[in-house]
Amino acid sequence: LQRSYIWMAAGTAAVIVMGLIQNWFLALCLAALMGASGTFTAIAAQSVMQIETPDAYRGTTIGLWLFASIGGNALGALAFGGMADAVTMPVTLLVLGAVGVGAAMLSWMLAARSW
Numbered sequence: 001l002q003r004s005y006i007w008m009a010a011g012t013a014a015v016i017v018m019g020l021i022q023n024w025f026l027a028l029c030l031a032a033l034m035g036a037s038g039t040f041t042a043i044a045a046q047s048v049m050q051i052e053t054p055d056a057y058r059g060t061t062i063g064l065w066l067f068a069s070i071g072g073n074a075l076g077a078l079a080f081g082g083m084a085d086a087v088t089m090p091v092t093l094l095v096l097g098a099v100g101v102g103a104a105m106l107s108w109m110l111a112a113r114s115w
Contacts, residue, residue, distance in 0.1 A: 004044030005108045011037025012100030019093030042069070 014030040014037065021027060046065075053061045084092040 004041050005104065005111070007037045007040040007044075008104040008107070009101065011041070012097055012104055014097075015093055015100060016097035019090040019097060 011034045014033045018027060018030045018034075021030075046062075049061060049065060050058065080092060080096060083095070
């Protein structure tokens with residue numbers, strides 16, 4: 001589980017770096033890192049949820065998690081597009097990347113309390 005926080009931090013840091021660069025090849029590499037980060041973080045989250053949730057609630061919990069993750073992606077894309085239209089794409093990447101790093105750090109600190 002602790003490795004998932006490293007992947008989460010790497011993915012959100014890649015978003016920030018994406019806002020600072022102008023090299024197309026490096027941007028593709030960062031996009032791949034963000035995809036890997038999302039994949040490994042989601043796998044860890046699903047594993048913990050399946051292990052920690054009682055059998056009677058597992059189906060409902062996974063259904064709610066899928067609803068939130070799919071809906072969250074759509075709402076995040078809407079907010080990202082609106083912000084990018086209001087300001088510039090690099091500023092949007094920097095701001096939302098910083099928010100992601102803060103969320104990852106908060107999540108890590110809260111989880112560290114339970115270890």
